[in-house]
Amino acid sequence: DGGITQSPKYLFRKEGQNVTLSCEQNLNHDAMYWYRQDPGQGLRLIYYSQIVNDFQKGDIAEGYSVSREKKESFPLTVTSAQKNPTAFYLCASSMGPGGYGYTFGSGTRLTVV
Amino acid sequence: GENVEQHPSTLSVQEGDSAVIKCTYSDSASNYFPWYKQELGKRPQLIIDIRSNVGEKKDQRIAVTLNKTAKHFSLHITETQPEDSAVYFCAASRVGGSYIPTFGRGTSLIVHP
Numbered sequence A: 001d002g003g004i005t006q007s008p009k010y011l012f013r014k015e016g017q018n019v020t021l022s023c024e025q026n027l028n029h030d031a032m033y034w035y036r037q038d039p040g041q042g043l044r045l046i047y048y049s050q051i052v053n054d055f056q057k058g059d060i061a062e063g064y065s066v067s068r069e070k071k072e073s074f075p076l077t078v079t080s081a082q083k084n085p086t087a088f089y090l091c092a093s094s095m096g097p098g099g100y101g102y103t104f105g106s107g108t109r110l111t112v113v
Numbered sequence B: 001g002e003n004v005e006q007h008p009s010t011l012s013v014q015e016g017d018s019a020v021i022k023c024t025y026s027d028s029a030s031n032y033f034p035w036y037k038q039e040l041g042k043r044p045q046l047i048i049d050i051r052s053n054v055g056e057k058k059d060q061r062i063a064v065t066l067n068k069t070a071k072h073f074s075l076h077i078t079e080t081q082p083e084d085s086a087v088y089f090c091a092a093s094r095v096g097g098s099y100i101p102t103f104g105r106g107t108s109l110i111v112h113p
Helices: none
Strands: A004-007 A010-013 A019-025 A031-037 A043-051 A054-057 A064-066 A076-078 A087-094 A108-112 B004-007 B010-014 B019-025 B032-038 B045-051 B056-059 B062-067 B072-077 B086-092 B107-112
Touching (some): A004 A087, A019 A031, A019 A087, A019 A108, B004 B086, B019 B086, B032 B062, B045 B062, B072 B086
Parallel strands (some): A010 A108, B010 B107
Antiparallel strands (some): A019 A076, A031 A043, A031 A087, A043 A054, A087 A108, B004 B019, B019 B072, B032 B086, B086 B107
């Protein structure tokens, strides 16, 4: 699936629950990213990691958390503090900083029920 | 930080016409400008990119032009086909540095048969 796999494809969350979105890559990329996509708002950066055990907040990090314990994996947790979590979430990776060789996952659509 | 403006937000053309999408950027140090195509419900995919040391790049029916002085770059699609219908994103970044690409808000291109 293009070397970067997101799961699940669809996810439903009840109010007050935390949910974790998975992102795995086998491209040997150092950098990984999480974006949120809402209609008309483009791609908004949530968190990014340029190296294992290190990550940085993006533009809209509030209500989200991440970890980067392995180079291949960059899971995103949507916490109950995120007031409007319904969105399409995209994970991406790149071979280095600057975005050269950016590859996106196929996305997870999260819906609050 | 970098700011990328993308216009128009929606573009409707007849099959066979040309389509042009424009982006402007603010950081004169940006040197890498990719374009991504995202079909409905799918992942964004790189379709063409350009570095700041060239002014134009072509790949079959698509081309990108860059004006460093004016800090704008454009995507040109000739002989449009219905399968070109998608959302197109531009981005600006610096290859080789610890920079995160900044994306435009996207252009929804609709090609009418």
